[in-house]
Amino acid sequence: MRLMDILVLELAGAVAALLHFHIPLAETPPIHTVMLHFCSALAFLLFPQFELYVSWRGRSLPDMFIRLGAAWGVVLLIGLFFSFLIHHVGNLSRLWMFYWYAIGVTALVLFRFAVYFVLRYMRAKGLNNKRVVIVGYGSTGREMHKRALQQDWTGYDVKAVCADPEDADKLIDPSVVRIQSTQEIHDYVVSNHIHEIWITLPLMASPRLQELQYQLRNTLVDIRWVPDILGLQMLGNKMGNFLGLPVVDLNQPISSGVNGIVKDIFDRTFALVALILLLPLFIVIAVMIKRSSPGPILFRQPRLGLNGKPFNVYKFRSMKVHQEHHVVTQATKNDSRITPIGGFLRRTSLDELPQFINVLLGDMSVVGPRPHALQHNEMYKDLLETYMLRHRVKPGITGWAQIHGHRGETDTVDKMARRVEYDLHYIQHWSLWMDVRIIIWTAFKGWTGKNAY
Template sequence: MRDLIITNSSRLELSMRLMDVLVLELAGGIAGLIHFHIPLADTPPIHTVLLHFCSALAFLLFPKFELYTSWRGRSLPDMFMRMGAAWGVVLLIGLFFSFLVHHVGNVSRLWMFYWYACGMTSLIAFRFAVYYVLRYLRTKGLNNKRVVIVGYGSTGREMHRRALQQDWTGYDVKAVCADPEDADKILDSSIARINSTEQIHQFVVANHIHEIWITLPLMASPRLQELQYQLRNTLVDIRWVPDILGLQMLGNKMGNFLGLPVVDLNQPISSGVNGIVKDLFDRTFAIVALFLLMPLFIVIAILIKRSSPGPVLFRQPRLGLNGREFNVYKFRSMKIHQEQNVVTQATKHDPRITPIGAFLRRTSLDELPQFINVVLGDMSVVGPRPHALQHNEMYKDLLETYMLRHRVKPGITGWAQIHGHRGETDTVDKMARRVEFDLHYIQHWSLWMDVRIIIWTAFKGWTGKNAY
């Protein structure tokens, strides 16, 4: 009973294909009533011909778009996108068919549009119904797939955890094959231990296993080749989930390079088209901000000149995108002084800070000229804060992921700053926490995230107990 659906998967697929044909036939009839207000049979015959032709074509072409493969554990939006593309291709072929039979002028394009919309709505509703019925059955222990996990590192344990928590996906981990030190981390006594990879095939056959998940690390290439040979006669689904959770990455997008599949390990999300959108947003926002803040800039400039001799703006070299050096602009908050190849961070009650400078630093108003850097393309409105060059040299060897911050443009404000990580970083732990927040921002960037950070900064992010 538990394997009833799995053992009859071919019959289930055939049933779903026939149901899709029925759904599309009914959707075409409904579209005819919506558009023509009469049964489709009373319209020009080409519509009825197209109805049956496209429905039959869907029966043949939909499998080519993998609409009937097992979708457990996969994204529903992806399936619906495939379905929309498949149904669109079918209707385009139908329109071309009507052109070949010289009846294209008699076909109502609006009816075809209604048919596409009604068909997609009906197909999605049918898929939802099937999906949630199967999901319910899996939570009851029916239609489950038995799994063996090979490797029990961080990724193997995470896959096991997700299989347990997401019981609606219907994966039941029966055994683990791992090194002794990893096998000791298996807490469930009901999970069988397979001591060597040579025993996997025998266990799979004896226990009617449906899938094998290989979660060995990327550097285990020789073991993977050996395992592939040992499992050559094992006729079940085998998935390789590379153990990459231990790698500090900015992204893991799959791509194609020189005709071969590649994985981008440190490509930020805010690159490519997203990067163009972010850059346009940054420069537009900065130009508007500079225009609106001009009166404030004039007042601050007068106060700085009255407080102590020296320029209004202070420039200091920083590392920008991909380590390119640029000069960051700030309102001068200190008296003119010389530093001998060492940047000394400002501390509480620092005598170098002028009275107006203390106010500017406490409220972060000294950072406002960096909108000029944004217009010039050196910075973003939101991003990791740029640090002094000497600090980069110091922390790049102390924190292994420190330099990943420079894979994006630095920002005037950032995810770390609105969470309180501002001001002096006098310990490695403080810098580590700031870097952790910076990498979270880079890995999870979105334009909406930038907007949220800007709003948060405007209302509560300008001051802080560590800003001096």
């Protein structure tokens, strides 16, 4: 691979000269030939420092390509500095170097794609595989086994599992050996020419990890620790670096950081446009509300927003003015409190439109988990284990749960559990395109529902 990379870069430099100078590289000022060989030799030395020649089996290809582009860019910058030191930088064509960089990166990527697909084909045919032992067969262990089977092009063949009896009983593949105890792992690895051990024990199994460390001290194979974070009902499992040590962020939504900025810009822009376009409809609804019953046009009620911060949600008033006496009673079918126009507004969700004001103020998103009454939060946070995780993102006007029919009255714990399940799926799988799909779905299908009273 290293030798092929140098050949590819040499050819890329020659092609760049033909594109830019329209003559062979040898006929250009000598600095270009010097740079060609200097940077190619430098790439031979520096590319390994960017981990370009380690096994990428089961790892992210985009990550490899980013490293490749960065490594080649560093080499060319060092080459440019070298030309400055020998006082020939004025004779060096920067445009030729740009062509060389672009052609070089493209050629290196295509070369790796070719190698990747050849290896992928070989592994799918059972060649060039690595034999694996999985220690621990909880949710993460089973998931790793399933992915090794489904993604056969990665070339991992699970040969044995060492787990507690209750977990080992979940193993349905009779060809996979069951190792009874950790003391037997080393002998099995040696006698069966195992290449890797995957440790997927739960986080609370620290004593067993210490025992494994001792039992595998003489086992000279690759050992990977995959923390059993799937057993934790959290929002994410992104690996990072904190204070110089590896960490796993368990409670960080995807829609945070840069993604959060993009989502916020999209939300506020969409809300501003929506409020302008809906202004005539707002006026008509306001007149109908005032004529149907005495009281304000807009209804305000406290809700919990991002990270539990309280805010007032805005709705068109759909009920007669009444006192709740610190108890929120959800609307039911044929509820006497609902005004004639209010029933129509609630069934069509038009009463929710003023929440675009909340979006513009930054309290809500266009898409997200629906905000519930404070009393419902207090009740369900103790009944449903993951209920409060939905407050790690801004609440929305519409959401993944709503377009799947989970809107309106939640008079049972099971109904609320289903809504929370869909809310957490949205948070864990968020993307801007997912928001767009939910908005389109809501516009055509999601405004009405049989449970909305």
